[in-house]
Amino acid sequence: MAARRTGRRPGDPALTRQAILDAARGAFADHGYESTSIRRVAGDAAVDPALVHHYFGSKEDLFLAALDVPVTPDEVLKSALAGGVDEVGERMVRTFLSVWDSPRGTAAAAMLRSAVAHPWIAKLLREFMLNRVAKRALSELGITDQVELRASLVASQMLGLALTRHVLDFEPIASVPAETVVAALAPTIQRYVTGDISAEADAVG
Template sequence: MTSGNGHRSGRRPGHSGTREAILDAARVRFAQVGFDRASIRSIATAASVDPALVHHYFGTKQQLFTAALEFPVDPDVILTQIAAVPLEQLGETIVRAVLTVWDSPAGVQAVAAFRTLIGSGDPALVRTFLLDVVLKDVRTRVDSPPGSGDKRAVLAASQLAGLLVTRKIIQIEPIASMSIAELAVSVGPTVQRYLTGDLPISY
């Protein structure tokens, strides 16, 4: 759709390459500067489209990020569960919420998306997803003493990444066949210690 002076404006729902151009630009921008610093406007500029068109195709920035990752599950499914529990229950809740997604019908696609991203040799999007989306609010909640939140979140992310690899990618037993409840009880306390326990963290 064009305005009277020939400039592009509004929505172009029939343009077959527009959605792909936005996704390509989003992947590059998110990898370069992370989720928080990548604005819809900067992504639209890189894709040579109006910012309104990005919202038309993808809605919010978080929905765009999910689509850029080809992640089949809305991160809010995990974030809502994590936000609802008190600090002392974060570890088990995070493990249970993440495992529930991985073991769901959409989990096969989710694991495949992460495997592709890791195998591409550019893990920036995976880091952004874990630290800037899933664990972003957690970092603030566990920032005690002040300045330790980022390192605590990274330690927790390392545990979750290791659990993903052992359970879903190389499928080491008995972790591969343990129930979600059993793993949450077994691994949750370790994640909890990273988040709220006494650690020799320098910052």
């Protein structure tokens, strides 16, 4: 039994798949998303690169599988940008909730817990979300100033929503209907994406 658990038998798909995922996590953690190739992961897992493609598709797909990300950038972008720049705040909150309030929310909450517990996961997810989602979204909307600050402000409110609604179970935000959350948060996200975020605050004596 012990040998079966620790060794990998050639041709056992479940073990091969797991070995690829383990190698991918290690490679992404050590080298980041951009510098990790399918070839490197295949080498680390001692399998043919074609097998990695066969099991997981593209590098992006492999990344999403390795970190248990329950949604793809294309899905997020398509939904969030469907209505144009004037209603992007509302669409982004709605898109976010369509994942977190669904059965996929369990995986999303697990991902957030992992990021809190493991700094390397937080760093990888942050870089991936910034480069593969936020920058593309803001570019398509024609936003060019303070792109990274806007992205992290959006993250601060969206992840704070996930934290209070789905991880800490703060009432009533944990149980109010999605539309209540949309009404409350849409103007916030809209301002972070398209509004004036750097107006000097009034001095306080």
